[in-house]
Amino acid sequence: MQIAITGGGGFLASMLVRHLLDNGVAGKPVTRIITIDLVPCPVVDARVESIVADVGDRDVLARAISAQTKAIVHLAAVVSGQAEADFDLGMRVNIDATRVLLEHIRALGTRPRFVFTSSVAAFGGKLPDRVQDDTRALPQSSYGVQKVIGELLVSDYTRKGYVDGITLRVPTISVRPGAPNKAASSFASGIIREPLAGVEAVCPVSAEMRMWLQSPDRAIHNLAHALALDGSLLGNDRTVNLPGLSVSVGTMIDALRIAAGDAVTRLIRFEPDPAIERIVASWPNDFDAVRAKALGFVADEDYVSIVRAHMARIGNASPLTQNPPA
Numbered sequence: 069m070q071i072a073i074t075g076g077g078g079f080l081a082s083m084l085v086r087h088l089l090d091n092g093v094a095g096k097p098v099t100r101i102i103t104i105d106l107v108p109c110p111v112v113d114a115r116v117e118s119i120v121a122d123v124g125d126r127d128v129l130a131r132a133i134s135a136q137t138k139a140i141v142h143l144a145a146v147v148s149g150q151a152e153a154d155f156d157l158g159m160r161v162n163i164d165a166t167r168v169l170l171e172h173i174r175a176l177g178t179r180p181r182f183v184f185t186s187s188v189a190a191f192g193g194k195l196p197d198r199v200q201d202d203t204r205a206l207p208q209s210s211y212g213v214q215k216v217i218g219e220l221l222v223s224d225y226t227r228k229g230y231v232d233g234i235t236l237r238v239p240t241i242s243v244r245p246g247a248p249n250k251a252a253s254s255f256a257s258g259i260i261r262e263p264l265a266g267v268e269a270v271c272p273v274s275a276e277m278r279m280w281l282q283s284p285d286r287a288i289h290n291l292a293h294a295l296a297l298d299g300s301l302l303g304n305d306r307t308v309n310l311p312g313l314s315v316s317v318g319t320m321i322d323a324l325r326i327a328a329g330d331a332v333t334r335l336i337r338f339e340p341d342p343a344i345e346r347i348v349a350s351w352p353n354d355f356d357a358v359r360a361k362a363l364g365f366v367a368d369e370d371y372v373s374i375v376r377a378h379m380a381r382i383g384n385a386s387p388l389t390q391n392p393p394a
């Protein structure tokens with residue numbers, strides 16, 4: 069089975085590439101993965117071809133995605149903070165390139181599975197305490213608007229029979245390994261990741277700020293599930309709110325204390341950033357996600373397990389976590 073992944077040099081894509089090479093899709097081995105990104109895919113494997121290019125480049129798409137491509141996972145994006153700061157770039161990559169990509173696939177006439185990732189930023193304005201599956205999208209940022217336009221394109225290209233699409237509204241991922249990124253939610257990983265590495269973390273929002281979160285492992289599980297899912301189960305409604313955990317920043321820090329001890333949490337400094345606070349506060353922080361659960365998508369058990377899984381991944385590298393409490 070041949071798969072194309074845009075944004076293949078990014079965080080979720082790199083994890084997904086490894087997962088698909090190891091596990092295949094619905095019991096079928098993945099024989100070839102072609103990634104397109106401005107940066108190379110870090111996974112070195114004979115089955116992976118990493119194309120370093122713009123996802124909106126038609127010649128590149130012609131080279132990367134053919135009638136043999138059974139599925140496309142479209143992860144390339146300008147993320148929230150950057151899309152807000154650079155309106156033109158966000159519009160060009162998040163909308164224009166998505167349309168170019170869908171048009172290229174339409175011309176193939178093969179109706180492959182197309183997985184797109186949207187976000188909690190699709191919602192905003194006056195929201196119920198828990199977002200329901202039919203709560204209307206009312207984004208309050210350029211990124212959110214661009215994601216909703218992507219969702220609608222995926223739905224309409226599916227309705228017309230050009231792709232077999234599914235959009236996952238992915239919760240904020242925490243704990244994301246590596247360096248901070250330009251997402252407004254970057255701190256939701258930084259306040260765990262940096263202290264565990266012995267580095268001070270700045271938290272730009274208050275301890276009361278509540279967020280809708282998912283671990284990287286669950287996100288990858290859910291993306292792989294979306295690749296394998298029978299499209300007829302989705303009917304005409306191709307956008308799915310993924311399950312997640314509703315957690316306050318204070319609870320996240322408590323979980324870090326439970327998993328790694330007090331000294332680590334002292335490396336977190338609160339320094340309000342009104343711009344970030346405004347964006348993050350506009351996002352919903354709790355969902356019912358009834359439909360997603362019925363379709364087999366999953367959430368994490370609790371935030372302490374998320375912190376522990378991150379610590380296991382980095383191998384308890386910080387001197388501050390030599391003897392974390394059990």
Ligand SMILES: NC(=O)c1ccc[n+]([C@@H]2O[C@H](COP(=O)([O-])OP(=O)(O)OC[C@H]3O[C@@H](n4cnc5c(N)ncnc54)[C@H](O)[C@@H]3O)[C@@H](O)[C@H]2O)c1
Nearest residue numbers: 075077078079080105106122123143144145185238240241
């Ligand atoms: N991580 C999260 O918390 C989260 C939550 C909801 C949705 N998402 C969505 O999931 C997807 C993957 O997220 P991520 O966290 O791995 O982000 P990421 O920033 O690590 O990856 C995105 C990749 O897109 C690439 N890219 C940007 N512009 C491009 C262009 N013009 N051409 C080709 N590649 C380009 C970047 O180089 C980057 O490697 C994104 O679409 C994001 O909006 C992420």
